[in-house]
Amino acid sequence: MSYKVEAHFKLKYGGQMEATSNFTTLYTEKCEQKGLDCPICFEPYTNPHIITTCLHVFCKTCLEKSMDRRAQCPSCNTAFKAEDLKYSFNDNNRLEAIKNKIEEKLGIKPEPKPAPVSPKKRKTPSEGPSSSPIKKTIKNIIQEDDIVLKDKNEYFDAISIAGGIKATNCYQLRHLIAIKDINLRNVNADEVTSHEGKIIAMGSPKMTSEFNLIHASEKVCLVYASANSVKSTRDSVAIRASRIKEIEAVKVVIMSGCTVSDITLEARFEKDNPIPRACLHLNPHSEGLKNRVDGVIRVLPPQDKSPESIENVKLSIEGEGVLCGFIDFVDCEGNYTLSGGIKLGCQDYINEI
Structure with missing residues (x-):
């Protein structure tokens, strides 16, 4: 059982000891399932902070203790400075959502508190959410033409319904849905979906744009962003200085200074080539951020062809970066090539299934 979490909710719920115990168990289990547990203390994040040089997240106090020993990321050993730490609004919002659902399930009614909000101006990037009270009222905009939020x-x-969405400097957006293109700058949102267009989202070195899901039919481009799931059903995904848990794309994924857990690539036929191909490009980053793939690289055959008609699939991995998981050719036979400065994080990286 998580003693940090239990102590916190004893204060929150007072004498409701049974509710506190049940809440602690459910909360800890759900955070572990959602990947919201700190790699240092192995408990749900408390005051989550992100290292902008590698985009890994930890409890702030855990990270400060680790910095006393060495100023390197405990997960990937990337060097960083104190000013590279930023409060992770996205992870905190996900924690709050889990807390709210469990409270509702258990019938717990603590004193309501204002939800954290990323203000327009902050004293320092690591101070955390604003203490200014806001009303947690959800506003809805539904219209046929383009929507502009600023x-x-x-x-x-x-x-x-029939246009696209442009948003700038918006930090508490929930669901953005459009038929055409979606362009975001300095935006935090839960789910972003373009049914027939592309999605471009840009943060900044000082404030990473944070998302849960980003799904588009066409190309997805992210710069200084973090997300749990990024998917393009017809095109490529290109990311720069970003941290993504799962990417799904068609034929090509391009990374520059990024950390990704899992990648799924659908191979496609090229002109005058009978063998379908998929490519992973790990491009160098101008500011020295490293490319890293921690989990599985899955390769699928072209989905518009029956698996029986495809004899082989080829995967090319090019550029500079570290690979720490394995390659899985799903429903097909396949082979791969590595070129450039690709380093294997573990000796048994390649595991063709």
């Missing part, structure tokens, strides 16, 4: 700190759901 400098919004309210909770927004936006749906463009």
